[in-house]
Amino acid sequence: MxxxxxxxxxxxxxxxxxxxxxxxxxxxxxxxxxxxxxxxxxYRGDPVTPGFxxxxxxxxxxxxxxxxxxxxxxxxxxxxxxxxxxxxxxxxxxxxxxxxxxxxxxxxxxxxxxxxxxxxxxxxxxxxxxxxxxxxxxxxxxxxxxxxxxxxxxxxxxxxxxxxxxxGTVPASDPVPVFGQSGDNRRKNAEKMLLKGVPVLPHGLFNSVEKVGSDGERLVEYLAWLSNRAVELGPEGYDPRFHVDVYGILGELFVPPYDRAEIADYFADLREAAAPFPLQVEGPMDVGGREEQIYAMAELRDGLADAGVNVDIVADEWCNTFEDVRAFVDAGAADVVQIKTPDLGGIGRSAEAVLYCDGTDTRAYLGGTCNETVTSARACAHVALATDAAQTLAKPGMGFDEGYMVMENEMRRAISRRKARTKQIGTKETPNETRR
Incomplete structure (x- = not known):
C-alpha cells in the first residue's frame, strides 16, 4: 500500500x-x-480602503x-x-x-x-x-x-x-534560509538577527517617504550602518543577504522611465552602502496595476543590468495570485518573486508557484505576512522544505525572535523526522540541486 x-x-x-x-x-x-x-x-486620520x-x-x-x-x-x-x-x-x-x-x-x-x-x-x-x-x-x-x-x-x-x-519533489535536506523582518524597530531587531546569524535580513518596513528620505538618503545610510554592524556582530564566516522592502516609495521619489541613469545611480549607491553583502530591494514602485507593474519592474531591471548595478529586485505589489506570479516570471520582470502565501488561496497553490520558478532566472521567495498565526507559519515551513524555495519569511509577528524560532524549528524537526525514517527503511535520498 x-x-x-x-x-x-x-x-x-x-x-x-x-x-x-x-x-x-x-x-x-x-x-x-x-x-x-x-x-x-x-495612526491618526480616516481609513481609505473599503472595509477598514x-x-x-x-x-x-x-x-x-x-x-x-x-x-x-x-x-x-x-x-x-x-x-x-x-x-x-x-x-x-x-x-x-x-x-x-x-x-x-x-x-x-x-x-x-x-x-x-x-x-x-x-x-x-x-x-x-x-x-x-x-x-x-x-x-x-x-x-x-x-x-x-x-x-x-x-x-x-x-x-x-x-x-x-x-x-513529485525531493525536499531540501537543510533548512531553507529564513528572512527576518524587523518592523519599525529596524536597528535593534536587525542587531538581533545579526547576533543569531539570520541568513536574509532585515526587511526594514520602509513604507513612507519619511523613512526612506526625501532623496532616498535614509535608506542608503541604513544599509551602510547594517553592513558595518554585520561585520561587527555576525558570527564567524557570516555571509548574509540584505533584503529591504520599500513599498513602492522609490516610485514616488523617481519618476519613470525607470531605466534612467539617475535611478541606476541611486541603486548603485544602495549597492555600495550594502557592500560586501548582496542586496535585493522589494517593491521599488507601485504603479497601480499588474501589467503596468510588470512593465515598470522589467524596465528597472533592464536599466540596472545595462548599468552593471548588481542589485536584485523583488516583486510584491500586484504579484498576488498564482496567475500573477506566472506573469511576472514569464516577463522576466523580477530577480525574485514573493509568493505571498495568504494571497494565493490554497496552500498547495503556493507550492505550485515556487515550483513554477524552476528552470527560470527568477528565484522564489516563499513569503506571507506578519499577520498570520503560528499554525499557518508552521504549515508554510513545510511548503518551503518540500519545494526548496530560495528563502522563506520569519512569521508571524513583528518581534522577529518568535517568527524566526517558529519557522527555523519547524523545518529542523521535519528534516530530523525524514532522516530518521530514511535510516529506518534503509534508503538514501539524493538532495535537491540548489536553487539558491
Missing part, C-alpha cells in the same frame, strides 16, 4: 470554524502612503478544526495579509463574517471525504463559491492547511512528505 493510499480509511467527520486573533494588525496601506500620521503604535474602520486595527483569523473518524483533529488557520485590500488583494478579512461560510459551504463539501486525499480535497476547496464568487483567499488558505495536516496525520508522516508526494 502506498503512502497516498494508506490514509484513505480516515474520514473527515466534522468541520468547525473558531474566530481567533492573528499575529499582528491590519493596516490601511493607501491611507498610510497618503500621509496618515503615526500616533504611537496607532480605522487606519490600523487588530488582525483577525479563523481556526479551522477538522475532526477525523479516529478522533484526531487536524488544524489550519485562515489569515490575511497586513495590507489587505491593497495592490489587487482580497478585501479585509473579518472572522465573524467568514466563519459561518466555513461551517456551512466548506463543511458540506468536505465531510465524509477521505482525509489522506490532500490534492483532491484541496481541488474541491478551490472550486467552491459563494454568491457566484470564489471563497475569500484567507478561507482557502486556512482550510487547505487543515487538509494538509489531516493528510499528514492519516499517512503517519510530515506535511513535507505529503507535499513532496503530491508534487
Amino acid at each position: 502506498t503512502s497516498a493510499e494508506s490514509g484513505h480509511t480516515r474520514i473527515i467527520e466534522s468541520v468547525r470554524a473558531v474566530p481567533a486573533v492573528s499575529g499582528f494588525f491590519f493596516d490601511d496601506q493607501r491611507a498610510i502612503k497618503a500621509g496618515a500620521e503615526q500616533d504611537g503604535f496607532a 474602520d480605522r487606519v490600523r486595527q487588530a488582525g483577525e483569523a479563523v481556526s479551522v478544526l477538522l475532526e477525523l473518524s479516529d478522533g484526531t483533529v487536524a488544524r489550519g488557520d485562515c489569515a490575511a495579509v497586513q495590507y489587505s485590500g491593497a495592490g489587487g488583494r482580497d478585501s479585509l478579512f473579518r472572522a465573524p463574517e467568514f466563519a459561518p461560510v466555513i461551517e456551512e459551504i466548506v463543511s458540506d463539501s468536505l465531510v465524509g471525504r477521505a482525509a489522506g486525499q490532500f490534492r483532491d480535497n484541496a481541488d474541491i476547496l478551490e472550486g467552491l463559491t459563494t454568491d457566484g464568487e470564489r471563497l475569500h483567499t484567507a478561507i482557502r488558505y486556512g482550510v487547505s492547511q487543515a487538509l494538509l495536516d489531516a493528510a499528514a496525520i492519516a499517512r503517519h508522516g510530515t506535511k513535507t512528505d505529503v507535499l513532496a508526494d503530491t508534487y
Whole structure:
C-alpha cells in the first residue's frame, strides 16, 4: 500500500470554524502612503480602503478544526495579509463574517471525504463559491492547511512528505534560509538577527517617504550602518543577504522611465552602502496595476543590468495570485518573486508557484505576512522544505525572535523526522540541486 493510499480509511467527520486573533494588525496601506500620521503604535486620520474602520486595527483569523473518524483533529488557520485590500488583494478579512461560510459551504463539501486525499480535497476547496464568487483567499488558505495536516496525520508522516508526494519533489535536506523582518524597530531587531546569524535580513518596513528620505538618503545610510554592524556582530564566516522592502516609495521619489541613469545611480549607491553583502530591494514602485507593474519592474531591471548595478529586485505589489506570479516570471520582470502565501488561496497553490520558478532566472521567495498565526507559519515551513524555495519569511509577528524560532524549528524537526525514517527503511535520498 502506498503512502497516498494508506490514509484513505480516515474520514473527515466534522468541520468547525473558531474566530481567533492573528499575529499582528491590519493596516490601511493607501491611507498610510497618503500621509496618515503615526500616533504611537496607532495612526491618526480616516481609513481609505473599503472595509477598514480605522487606519490600523487588530488582525483577525479563523481556526479551522477538522475532526477525523479516529478522533484526531487536524488544524489550519485562515489569515490575511497586513495590507489587505491593497495592490489587487482580497478585501479585509473579518472572522465573524467568514466563519459561518466555513461551517456551512466548506463543511458540506468536505465531510465524509477521505482525509489522506490532500490534492483532491484541496481541488474541491478551490472550486467552491459563494454568491457566484470564489471563497475569500484567507478561507482557502486556512482550510487547505487543515487538509494538509489531516493528510499528514492519516499517512503517519510530515506535511513535507505529503507535499513532496503530491508534487513529485525531493525536499531540501537543510533548512531553507529564513528572512527576518524587523518592523519599525529596524536597528535593534536587525542587531538581533545579526547576533543569531539570520541568513536574509532585515526587511526594514520602509513604507513612507519619511523613512526612506526625501532623496532616498535614509535608506542608503541604513544599509551602510547594517553592513558595518554585520561585520561587527555576525558570527564567524557570516555571509548574509540584505533584503529591504520599500513599498513602492522609490516610485514616488523617481519618476519613470525607470531605466534612467539617475535611478541606476541611486541603486548603485544602495549597492555600495550594502557592500560586501548582496542586496535585493522589494517593491521599488507601485504603479497601480499588474501589467503596468510588470512593465515598470522589467524596465528597472533592464536599466540596472545595462548599468552593471548588481542589485536584485523583488516583486510584491500586484504579484498576488498564482496567475500573477506566472506573469511576472514569464516577463522576466523580477530577480525574485514573493509568493505571498495568504494571497494565493490554497496552500498547495503556493507550492505550485515556487515550483513554477524552476528552470527560470527568477528565484522564489516563499513569503506571507506578519499577520498570520503560528499554525499557518508552521504549515508554510513545510511548503518551503518540500519545494526548496530560495528563502522563506520569519512569521508571524513583528518581534522577529518568535517568527524566526517558529519557522527555523519547524523545518529542523521535519528534516530530523525524514532522516530518521530514511535510516529506518534503509534508503538514501539524493538532495535537491540548489536553487539558491
